[in-house]
Amino acid sequence: MRLMQFLVRFTAVWPLVTATAGAQGYPEKPVTMIAPFPAGGSVDLVARAVAQQMSEIWKQPVVVVNRPGAGGNIGAEAVARAAPDGYTLLMGTTALASSPALYSRLTYDVTRDLAPVSLVVTMTNVLVVHPSLPARSVQELLVLAKARPGTLNSASAGVGSSNHLALVLFNTMTGAGIAHIPYKGAAPAVADVMGGHVAMTFVPIAAAVPPVKAARLRPLGVTGGSRSATLPAVPTISEAGVPGYEATSWNALLAPGPTPREIVLKVNSALVESLRAPKVKEILVNSGADAAGNSPDELARFLRAEIVKWGKVVKAAGIKPE
Numbered sequence: 001m002r003l004m005q006f007l008v009r010f011t012a013v014w015p016l017v018t019a020t021a022g023a024q025g026y027p028e029k030p031v032t033m034i035a036p037f038p039a040g041g042s043v044d045l046v047a048r049a050v051a052q053q054m055s056e057i058w059k060q061p062v063v064v065v066n067r068p069g070a071g072g073n074i075g076a077e078a079v080a081r082a083a084p085d086g087y088t089l090l091m092g093t094t095a096l097a098s099s100p101a102l103y104s105r106l107t108y109d110v111t112r113d114l115a116p117v118s119l120v121v122t123m124t125n126v127l128v129v130h131p132s133l134p135a136r137s138v139q140e141l142l143v144l145a146k147a148r149p150g151t152l153n154s155a156s157a158g159v160g161s162s163n164h165l166a167l168v169l170f171n172t173m174t175g176a177g178i179a180h181i182p183y184k185g186a187a188p189a190v191a192d193v194m195g196g197h198v199a200m201t202f203v204p205i206a207a208a209v210p211p212v213k214a215a216r217l218r219p220l221g222v223t224g225g226s227r228s229a230t231l232p233a234v235p236t237i238s239e240a241g242v243p244g245y246e247a248t249s250w251n252a253l254l255a256p257g258p259t260p261r262e263i264v265l266k267v268n269s270a271l272v273e274s275l276r277a278p279k280v281k282e283i284l285v286n287s288g289a290d291a292a293g294n295s296p297d298e299l300a301r302f303l304r305a306e307i308v309k310w311g312k313v314v315k316a317a318g319i320k321p322e
Helices: 002-025 042-058 070-080 095-102 138-147 162-174 186-194 205-213 261-276 278-286 296-317
Strands: 031-035 062-066 088-093 114-129 153-156 179-182 200-204 218-222 248-256 289-291
Touching: 002 261, 031 042, 031 070, 042 062, 042 088, 042 114, 042 186, 042 205, 042 248, 042 261, 042 278, 042 289, 070 088, 070 095, 070 114, 070 248, 088 095, 088 114, 095 296, 114 138, 114 162, 114 186, 114 205, 114 261, 114 296, 138 218, 153 162, 153 186, 162 179, 162 200, 162 248, 162 296, 186 200, 186 205, 200 205, 205 218, 248 261, 248 296, 261 278, 261 296, 278 289
Parallel strands: 031 062, 031 088, 153 179, 153 200
Antiparallel strands: 088 248, 114 200, 114 218, 114 248, 114 289
């Protein structure tokens, strides 16, 4: 009888013992950070900046792996289904907040199957058009859209991505009726706008700065509540003619849902420390991203609020996967 009681108690506490032991030596091997969009975009840039710094902190490689597709859901599902040992992480995006409302058969639960680690950055998108488009302001774009109904289109990083949601909000508030063309990431979307194949896109400033500086894209307005220090001459869309318009995007680090708290806190500590590094700050500032860094509990609350906010937008606009 006593042996049975001992075995029951031992079985109950063993996972806690092994989790604590695993956390003490973590990380003991390379860590994979999945970026759910293609290389070259803003998500990839942020992931690689913090991954390199975390590698230096841990003295273990943090390898960024791009797993694009399905509006970020392929990469997110891969992490949700990974071993909960801290060796597979997700550089999540705003798409995590829209996916629950957008996909009726989502194969993972954002709040159950992913463990919040920390908000990494917040970013302002910028509305850019091909230089050949006869619109040099938001007001001129609206006039053009209404004069040519159904002919203007806007590229995005995928259905439910931050730049898609920015377009939905823009159309809802202005009645512009600009069509949506989804891509597998911000980089190919921007490339097709630069090539003149698509009229415009709402893109994170991180991905827009180089082509804007090279005059290959024309910026009309930023989506945040205030102007960007990176593009200070560009007005907000709100002040440019759509009062009250505001849409920002973000990246957050997450782990598989059952990951032990001790490991989550170790990852959080390394990430927050990396965001304070001068070279990481420089990369983020130059790309238009604002470093964040908070606790797992704060990110959990933030994520729940974002799911409610963007879920309402998705449902009100009747957005469906394409």
